[in-house]
Amino acid sequence: MTVFIASLFLPYTVNFHVENSRYRAVPPPPTAVNNAGVDSAPPHPNAGASLFEQNNPKPQQGLTPGATTDHERIFTSNPGQPEKEEAGYFALPTIPENAESQLLTESEGHSPAWGATTSLNQPKPQTLLSPSPSILKHQDPVMPNKDPAPKTPEAKPANPYLGVIKPEMFARKQSFSRADWTVETAEQGNGGLRNAVRSAKESGYLGELMWVGTVGMPTDALINYTRTEIAEKLEDEYDSLTVFVSDGDFDGHYTHFCKTILWPVFHYQIPDNPKSKAYEDHSWIYYVKLNQEFAERIAKNWKRGDSIWVQDYHLLLVPAMLRKMLPDAEIGFFLHIAFPSSEVFKCLAPRKELLEGILGANLIGFQTTEYCRHFLQTCSRILCVEATNEGIQMEDRFINVGTFPIGIDPTSWDKRRKAADVERWVDTISDRYQGKRLIVSRDKIDSVRGIRQKLLSYELFLNTYPEWADKVVLIQVATSTTEQPELEATISDIAMRINSNHSTLAHQPLVFLKQDLAFPQYLALITVADALMITSLREGMNLTSHEFVYCQDGSYGDKKYGSLILSEFTGSASVFGNHALLVNPWDYRQCAEAIHTALTRDEKKKKEVWEALHRAVLQNSTANWVKSFNETLTRVWNEQSSREIMAVPRLSTPRLIERYRQSTRRLMIVDYEGTLASWGSPRSIILTTPQRAITTLTELTDDPANIVYVMSSRMPEEMERLFRQVNHLGLIAENGCFVRKPDSDEWSNLADKHSIQKWKTAVSPILAYFKVRSEGSWVEERHCSLVFHHGSAEDRLSAGRLAAECADHINDACAGHGVHAIPVEGALIVETSSTNKSSAAAKVWKWSLEDSKQNEEVSKPDFLLIIGDNREDEPVFRWANKLEDAKAVDYAMTVTLGSRSTEARATLTQGVTGVLSCLQQLAAPAGTNSTQQ
Incomplete structure (x- = not known):
């Protein structure tokens, strides 16, 4: 069995070595691909720069605005190391001394924008067409940039550049198609997911797997032959199926729809400007198109018994597309980000299509119970379906919904922290900030990360507690983005104001780095920090908080048991509970007091809190997350498959008659509406039952070995009028709230x-x-x-x-x-909710057992038959099946007339006529001919 893991970005990408392949004539045949190593590359002019400079390109752009920069130079230059690291022009970031630790990927994504990588040599995106920002023109057609990926591998062309007309296109395709290339670890994508899958595979929780995704770079500059070469290598050696889409399609999907529309809405930031509306109309077609490409790629490689796991908001439509192509497939979907309330979600124009897309899965997973509840409410309100605590009841199937909080991989973190480069950075940062209390933060500069709120709270803290001004340093690592320059400018102004008001010649209270740190620097920073402050306005699950807690055990630094200041709007808040200092990012006073509490806690309290946080981290490990989701997916798929109407066999009437005649005492409970009689108008004043049904029930009740009940949603007085002609008949009214024994005029009210x-x-x-x-x-x-x-x-x-x-x-x-x-x-x-048809059936069963105990001549029922046709009958089907499984009755048969998924063990396809015919054959004397239904 293969588990297909569909994610927008594969864990791997391609690095092209253009310079050292400048004079290569043509690509070699597939059997002799020469993926040149990095050692043959010509040296870069800056070869010999330290590891830290290599991992922090253009350091001068990330310094704190308007402040002295000596305090932060250590993050952008070599801290006086004697050794030099030699590297070629195309070299990857230096591998740490412990090679196994390189397997660990950063959980929180701080990767560069698509097509803007600086550490790998990859094609740049071609000029892409965007919609007009004017609301008056947003419906103007936009012609997509079409360069479809090859549907099947093609043979090497005699001239791979034949047919390329544009000179610039020729130059681009020529340079990258002639170049050697290597497969490298991708910068793009979900690091937490990669760590989880790797950890689960190492732990034996995952067997054979296959990634499905894009290579995370523009591909229009590649000829079809090069794409095929890359796809074959990734599939054969890296267990990865590559999905190729044109640059225009990917940009429309990812940049315009996912990042401009879905990301803000899912984080409660409703786009309300004309540009957003234009992008929504323009980019929806590309969102659908890319999802379709993923679904087709998976369906082409799927085999019976395989499992499919679709990841995150980029691929919301894939489950339903796969369900249409593969009706019997085992499909799971997990949303890594937050899911908003129904009031926010319904602002999306394609809201119905998105929900129906997700509901193609057998199991839908969320990070927290809150997101799960929001999804259930949204489906109930927008799709008008029944939502229960377990999932969504559609007309023809049930979809399970659950909570599966992701975590980190402690084993890999232990290996990575042992590396010498991390140890050097721990010593460097500890020496530089000796005697200071460090508060650390690491976020992207966008509207949902709450950097502005954090800095304002820190400023209020310094104003309220001036005695801390020269004792504390907030190191804010902020990955810059180009989408929100106004927010970036506002944050820079606040940073300048803080340092202007509170800096001295010897101390700077805020270090604001508008660049990301190398992984060893980040590990060292959260190891030596006194507190981590996260003020996200909304976030699915902040794994930085988990990493901080795990690194605060004191194993690799002098400091330990640091405090966690955590926004209550993150998924991690539900994992850690009140053990973290939970704050409302909009309440600056509360955040400022939380900083003061974190800095003034005594060691005993810090240790007590940290131990509780540490237990939560270990309980929610990545391996447990994968294991829990996959085991649940397999279980619910088996349950749902057994309830599929195609999996339910037809009722064998001869077999039923045989067991009926072998029994000594029989209990039969039959639904009325849609089973014994066609559904009538609820407003009908004249209540009648078809004569054939009256006759059939009379024949059954005339046998003293039979106990017959009719159940209905109608009121008791209506049931009495409907069946006044049938003697010895028991009645169940209002879906189980009222029960009347045979030959009795009194109704038992089972409800309070x-x-x-x-x-x-x-x-x-x-x-x-x-x-x-x-x-x-x-x-x-x-x-x-x-x-x-x-x-x-x-x-x-x-x-x-x-x-x-x-x-x-x-x-x-x-x-x-x-x-x-x-x-x-x-x-x-x-x-x-406490009373239904199953509770009434259980009451009837109890009465029958009491009768057998009180009268030795009356045996307990050894034959049980339940017949119904709609969803309200499912609880009594479930009750009867459990009764037989527990050996409480010798034989139980549950029969449905519906075409929806069911827990009944047999089906009748002839409707009301089939039910009456079956019951008549049961009531007929022995020796009467019977036909199979």
Whole structure:
């Protein structure tokens, strides 16, 4: 079995060695690919620069604005090392002394923008077409840049450049197609996911796997032959299936839709400018196109028994696309970022398409319970489907939804921290800031990371507690972006103001680095820090906090048990709970006090808190995350597959008759609406039951060995009128709230009258509110339920949306009353959640056992038959199946008439006619001919 892991970026990319291949004539045949090593490259003019300079290009651009820079020079220059590191022009970042530690990837992405890498030699994106920023022109057609990837590997052309007309295109394709290349670790992508997969594979939790994704670089400059070469090498040697799309398609998908539309909305930053609207209309077609490419690539390589795991918001449509192509596939989806509330999500124009895309999966995973709940509410409101704590009930299938918080890989972190380069940086930073208290932060400069709020809080702390001004240093590492220059300018102004007001000749309270650090520097920094401060306005799961906690054990530095100041709006807040100093980033006073608390805690308290945080980190490791998700996916897929209507066999009537006649006492419970009789109008005044059903039930109840019950959603008085002609018949009314024994006039109320009246009083005004807004709708009051009928509304579409919103509101507001709202076709049923058809069936079963105990001549039932047709019958199917599995009854058969996924063990395809025919054959005397249904 192969596990396909679909992520936008592969863990690997390609580095082209253009300079040392300048005079190469043509690409070699596939059997003799010469992927030249880096040693043959000509030396760079700066060869011999230190490891730290190589890993921090252009250091002069990242210094704190308006401040003395001596305090931060150590992060951008060689700290007086005697040895020199020789490297070629095309050399990768220097491999640490411990080669195994190189396997670890940074969990939080701080990679350069797509097509803007500086450490690897790769093609640059061609000029891409963007929509007009004017709202008046946003619907103008935009012609995409089409350069489709090869669908099948093609043979080496006699002249690989034949047909290229543009001179600049010829030069670009010629240079990169002639060049040697090597496969390297990619800068782009989800580092936490890569670490998790690697850790799970090493732990034996993952077997054979195959990555699916793009190579993380522009590819229009490559001829088809070079692309094929790269794809073959990645598949054969790196277990990676490459998805090639044109630069224009990728830019439209990633830059315009994912980053401009989806990323802000999922982090509660609603785009409200004309440019966003233009980009949404323009880029949606590219989002769909790239998702389709992924789905087709996976479907082409999938084999029965394989599992598919789709990752993150870039590929929201892939699960549904795969479900259409591979109906029986085992598909999981995990969202690494936050999921917003329904009020925010519904601002997206393609909201319905995105939700339906995700719901193609068998299992949908989120980082926290909050995101999971938001998703369930959003599906309920927008798609008008039933949402339960376990997942989403669609018309034909059930989709499980769960919480699976990701973490870090402690084993790999231990290996990486032992490297000599990390140890040198620990010593360097400790010496430089000796006697100072260090607060560390590392974020991208964007609107959701909360850098502005953090600096304002730090400024307030320095103003409130001036005695700390010369004792504390905040080192803010901020990866610069080009999308929000206004925010970057604002942050720079705050940084200048802090240092202007609080700096001395000997001390600078803020070090603001507008560049990223090399990995060894980052590890050393969180090792020697006294506190880590994270003020994200919204974030799926901040793994920097996990890494900080793990590095604070004191194994590789003098400091330990540092405090964690954490935004309550991060997923990590749900993992660490109150053990971290949780703050609201918008509350500057609270953040300032949290800084003061972190700096003044005594050692005993720090150790106590750190130990609790450390336990949480170990419990939520990457290997456990992969294992938990994959095991759950396999389990729910097996459960869902067993419930698929195609997997449920037809009822064998001869076999049923045989077991019926072998039994001594039989319990039969049959649904009424849609099973014994076609569904009638809820407003029908004249209640009648077809004569054939009356006759069949009479024949069954005339046998003293039979106990027959009819269950329905109708009220008790209606059931009495419907079946007054049938003697010895038991009745179950209002979906299990009322039960009447055979030959009895008294109804047993299984629901609590007081609690029902209490929640009815609370729910009735809510239904009245939505009824007024749905012209033509009406509310029916039953003894134990309320039904909001909206199928006859003048605007059925609008009424359906209001009913979904009503269901979501009731399920949220009235959950404490033991009530839930279930959307069905044309209606919304509000009923008690503690009583259903299965509880009524259990009551009937208990009575039958009591009868056998009280009367020795009456045996307990050894034959159980349940027949139903809709979702409300699923609980009683489940109850009967468990009864047989527990050996409480010799034989139990559950039968459904529906075409949806079911827990019934057999199906009848002839509808009401098939049910009556089957029951008539059971009631017929022995020796009567029977036909298989």
